[in-house]
Amino acid sequence: MKLTKLALVAALACGTFAGNAFADQSNDIQLVSCxxxxxxxxxxxxxxxxxxxxxxxxxxxxxxxxxxxxxxxxxxxxxxTGDCCLGDPYTLFGELDNGWSMGGWASLGYHSAALPIFNDRPDELNLHQAWLYAEKAIDTSCGFDIGGRIDYLYGIDAQNTQAFGTDPRGWDNGWDNGEYGHALPQAYLEAGYGDLSVKVGHFYTIIGWEVVPATGNFFYSHAYTFNYSEPFTHTGALATYNASDDVTVWGGYTMGWDSGFDDNGDAFLGGISLGLTDDLNLIYATTIGQFGRNAFNGDEQGYMHSIVADYAVTDSLQYIIQSDLLSTEDGAGVDARNTFGINQYLIKTLSDCWAVGGRFEWYNNEGIDFGNGATAENDIYALTLGVNHRPHANVTIRPEIRWDWDDDQVVGLQDGEDQTTFGIDTVFTF
Structure with a gap:
């Protein structure tokens, strides 16, 4: 590796020693006051x-x-020794008129080897996400309210979050700039009354534990399940009903997977969240129907679900286990994608400034092309160990080391059937 690239990595980890908060998209790690x-x-x-x-x-x-x-x-x-003083986060825009707020973040990262999932541009300092959003969160405590949200993304992650499901169509699918690109991953209106709300437009999926925004994930890299077996976005309508403090129900209609405002199918999207105990939460989310009209003989349809159990082992130790199943057929009735995956996460919060975690994934696949023409059944395993350091309320530094191996065949990993990857990124919020 060239010395200049090592210097960039050092600057990324040390020169940016000034702050982050985990973001607005869920999956925040609960920090505990000892x-x-x-x-x-x-x-x-x-x-x-x-x-x-x-x-x-x-x-x-x-x-x-x-x-x-x-x-x-x-x-x-x-x-x-106990000294961990994050201070208050800085905001560039803050609260606007009429309940609207604006904000964003920037994520810069480096990884030593290519992965067939998101982090596919190795040995470079990458701008993954330069993100801006405007949002009016609804407040139904006094009755009816209306709001919405729009997100804009520039970076190497943009092409993975565009409306690629209807390629070459899609409202932002052609907004590329070489390996970088622009995307509008969310643009929706939301109305609510009491315990019921309805979101209409283009929005993130409710499926799975990992999310697209860097601020919503503990790890810099992603799981295979997240990339190959789950949708990122939907266009349609989704209702949310808070039946009680411990029960939330979702249900709605979407135009397939990862489409903008183009018709890419007809599917149901829904699920339920259950607070089984004070320490255990269980989420079942599913999508059923036609997922796309642009591949697999012009029609992919089937069933997909994700089950996520989130357990607080102690006040500072969090365990998450996720199981995903995807089964689809093409327009001729032939199997298209059949995958099954189990992801496990263990995250230990040491202080407001430090947390450590591990992720282990087993991913069984039939029909997924990893870019090298390999589509036969195989089993892929990945172990990731990482640290989150927050030197300030606006900055998170996420170094990690990851091991991937495939017992059946080559899946596009840089070193063949196994690979070790070092990665680090810094996320600045504003």
């Missing part, structure tokens, strides 16, 4: 710092008070 767990009464830390879980037994003088009395430190040593 001081609240301790038997002593520290009070509320004025600087907003938290003591790491392994320091709970140090007592007030060794944790809370040491941080808030001594001010905010910088670096891993300070965090290990």
């Amino acid at each position: 001081c609240e767990e301790a038997s002593c009464d520290c009070g509320e830390p004025a600087c907003g710092c938290e003591m790491p879980s392994f320091g709970c037994d140090m007592g007030c003088d060794g944790g809370c008070d040491s941080c808030c009395d001594s001010g905010c430190g910088i670096g891993a040593l300070d965090c290990l």
